[in-house]
Amino acid sequence: MSRIWLPIQSTNSKKKIRRPDYSSTNQGLTYINPYFAFATNINLNPSVTSEIAANLQYRDKSVKLSYYENSNVINYGFLYNEPQNLLIYRPQNFERETGYNLEFMLPFSSNFWSSTNIVSFILNKIEDSSAVIGDTKPYVYYYSNHVFKLKNELQFSLTGWGLTSRNEGVFQRNSYFQLDFAASKTFFKNLSCTLNYNNVFRNRTFTENFEVSNVRSNAIFFVDNCEFSIAIRYTLGKIKDSIYKEKEVNENSGRIK
Known part of the structure; x- marks a missing residue:
């Protein structure tokens, strides 16, 4: 008897409010030098995002298409205080952001090798009356994780992710790529050792151009x-599965930074 796999389709729409965190809305001013300062902004307003999305899934593969509109989007910009001859860098509300996202999720597995791959094609535009609006071009976000399970409880993991160059209306930003590495080994069934090394190439340099x-x-x-760490864990006996489920009771907890 042969099985027939049918694709799963779904559509949904949602609207959410993202409040600015407390660290961005307190009243503070830090002087970098006599002519330049970093400040917070007590007048920040919440961002409101509306999104509609359609998803098509076949077995473990999926493709998702979404469109969103974001008002009062929070980004960093400059404010020039002419009497004090002071340039202030601070978070502020930009009027509008719109975007399209086409995402492909392509997992893969074999005897000793498993992989999760995500590719997103994105086109978004940020607009504000106080800014000069530049070009808007699509860009790509990519993520690829590979896990190799070898003999003798030895396991390696490679994760690479990055973005191509982005032209988003107000902002023009550069491309970048990061590679993370991990290895783990289990000894005597109860003792495990894990080695992590992230940002192997140490190439996280960002450029951002705009006029506001x-x-x-x-x-x-x-x-x-760039971080290098070693973790050692020893398990005493058999651990039962926890039945505890966390329930969030304070919706503002994520704002504290």
Whole structure:
């Protein structure tokens, strides 16, 4: 008897409100030098996102198409205080963001090798009356995780992800790629050792170009998040599955940063 696999289709729409976190809305000003400062913004408003999406799934493969509109989207911009000759970098609300997203999820598995692959084609545009609107072009987000389970309880993992260059109306941003590595080994059934090394190539450099409130910015951000860690775990006896299920009772807990 042969099995017939039918694709699963679904459509949904949702609307959500994203409140600014507390660290962005307190009243603070940090001087980097006499002419440049970093500030928070007590006047930030919540962002409201409306989204409609359609999903098609066949076995473990899926494709998703979505469209969203976001009002009062929060990004960082500049404000020039002319009397003080001070340039202030702070979070602010941009009027509107719209975007399309076509996402493919393609898992794969064999005897010793399993892989999860995600590719998203994105076109989004950020607009604001105080900004100069540049080109809008599609870009690609990609994620690929590979796990190799070898003999003697030895396991390797490689994860690569990144973005191509992005032209999003107000903002023009560069492409980047990151590779993470992990290896684990189990000894005597109860003792396991895991080695993690993220951002192997140490290449997290971001560029961001925009013009807001008559201030033109060409910025470069250097992110040093390369980390090497070793974890050792020993299990005492058999661990039963927990029946505890966390329930969120405070919707504002995620705003505290």
